[in-house]
Amino acid sequence: MPEAADIHRLVGKTYLDEHAIAARVREMAADISADYANREILLISILKGAIYFLADLAREIEVPVSIDFIAISSFRQDRREAGREIRRVRFLKDLDQDIEGMDILIVEDVIDTGLTLNYIVQNLWLRKPASLEIATLLDRPYRRLADLPVKYQGFQVPDEFFVGYGFDYKQRLRNLPRIARLHV
Numbered sequence: 001m002p003e004a005a006d007i008h009r010l011v012g013k014t015y016l017d018e019h020a021i022a023a024r025v026r027e028m029a030a031d032i033s034a035d036y037a038n039r040e041i042l043l044i045s046i047l048k049g050a051i052y053f054l055a056d057l058a059r060e061i062e063v064p065v066s067i068d069f070i071a072i073s074s075f076r077q078d079r080r081e082a083g084r085e086i087r088r089v090r091f092l093k094d095l096d097q098d099i100e101g102m103d104i105l106i107v108e109d110v111i112d113t114g115l116t117l118n119y120i121v122q123n124l125w126l127r128k129p130a131s132l133e134i135a136t137l138l139d140r141p142y143r144r145l146a147d148l149p150v151k152y153q154g155f156q157v158p159d160e161f162f163v164g165y166g167f168d169y170k171q172r173l174r175n176l177p178r179i180a181r182l183h184v
Contacts, residue, residue, distance in 0.1 A: 007169065010182055028152050028154060032063075032152060033061050041063060044104060045069050045108075046071070049109035053154075071091070072092060073092050101130050105133050106120070106133070109137055110139070110140070110157075117148060133149075134151060137154040167179065
């Protein structure tokens with residue numbers, strides 16, 4: 001694993017500073033609060049990338065919220081006999097509670113193809129929540145392969161690798177207060 005000094009040399013130009021992120025999170029929270037007036041929301045985050053966004057968003061939402069987490073593993077399995085690669089997703093940590101009849105908001109750090117999130121959404125709908133919506137800080141809708149209705153979107157971003165505000169490089173740099181480009 002690279003040394004700390006080497007890791008920090010990989011941090012490029014700031015893409016979104018703390019002020020831009022905080023302002024957009026407040027705007028999203030205001031929309032969510034208005035949409036869920038007089039209701040309680042269960043915020044579900046997929047570990048680990050969205051934890052900073054989740055924490056900031058939860059503090060800004062003005063209706064009652066509770067929080068739960070899932071952890072997943074996404075991997076590819078080579079099927080040489082069929083000449084194709086199969087993508088598998090499995091839950092490493094499931095929710096700690098029953099969500100039947102609850103209003104659910106999945107809080108994501110970034111959505112690209114949407115394939116993994118689509119699997120999660122389909123799984124959660126089987127548990128009969130009252131509603132299920134998606135909020136993402138960063139979105140790349142031009143890469144979408146799954147039809148996902150993303151109700152709350154922070155920023156549309158280019159197809160680049162970012163670090164900071166929860167985004168990592170080899171499990172490091174999540175703690176940067178801004179979102180920066182990564183130079184590898």
